[in-house]
């Protein structure tokens with residue numbers, strides 16, 4: 001992997017005065033060719049460097065796509081990641097990965113098991129972050145899985161306390177975040193989809209996030225999927241991040257009504273594409289969603305993005321949805 005060379009922080013800021021910056025949550029669909037290569041690798045029929053080359057080519061293609069669509073804050077697309085918790089667990093000390101576990105229906109996944117003290121021994125995502133940065137002149141958002149979610153989705157055989165494990169994981173996520181900032185990341189998103197599922201532990205999630213973001217020299221963002229928001233709002237706003245990227249469209253913009261009960265004080269990355277639906281939302285509908293978000297959050301604090309990661313959509317669906325999101329945002333920008 002080639003080194004992209006020194007990158008100054010100033011070079012990678014969003015254009016000054018840009019309203020409604022366009023971004024995504026993190027994952028893009030994996031092309032068929034990459035899925036096949038990963039399967040061949042698992043069967044021992046493809047070597048690691050060949051798989052790596054394909055992952056690099058698809059990462060570059062994903063960056064090109066985002067540029068061509070007109071997105072402002074890019075992501076690396078996560079071509080090299082499988083599951084969002086297992087990927088980090090595989091690269092940290094203290095974890096082993098279980099055999100296949102059945103979740104709902106016929107879905108199987110590998111669950112991370114904590115078998116010792118969790119430790120960060122080397123950067124996990126930094127090389128890929130630098131690679132992505134080397135493919136574009138635009139800023140790239142770094143994406144990490146948050147400590148609360150890592151804890152909630154792992155099976156603990158060592159700490160015996162959800163709190164101890166979450167705080168230990170917060171320390172390792174902090175180390176990774178620091179390494180990303182040193183590599184030029186100005187936007188760091190710490191995904192915490194599990195928060196909205198267990199409202200009773202919101203205080204622990206907030207404590208853990210403090211360990212990750214306090215004093216971190218980057219714009220901090222968290223992504224939380226739809227869940228029991230009424231139970232954690234407005235306490236949720238005490239999460240120490242500057243921006244929330246939230247699923248709005250899948251809930252028919254119900255969250256925006258909730259923000260009417262107590263002002264939403266952060267930047268909002270408004271989810272204006274339902275990633276669970278095959279439907280390509282027309283530009284007019286996406287525009288309505290952006291305008292609805294603008295009635296709750298001023299333009300100076302609004303970003304535009306899909307509800308969630310795009311990995312469950314086909315490459316064609318993801319591209320068509322994003323195309324309409326960009327067109328709708330440009331139309332709204334002209335009215336501001």
Ligand SMILES: [Zn+2]
Pocket residue numbers: 193223224225226247307308309
């Ligand atoms: Zn999500």
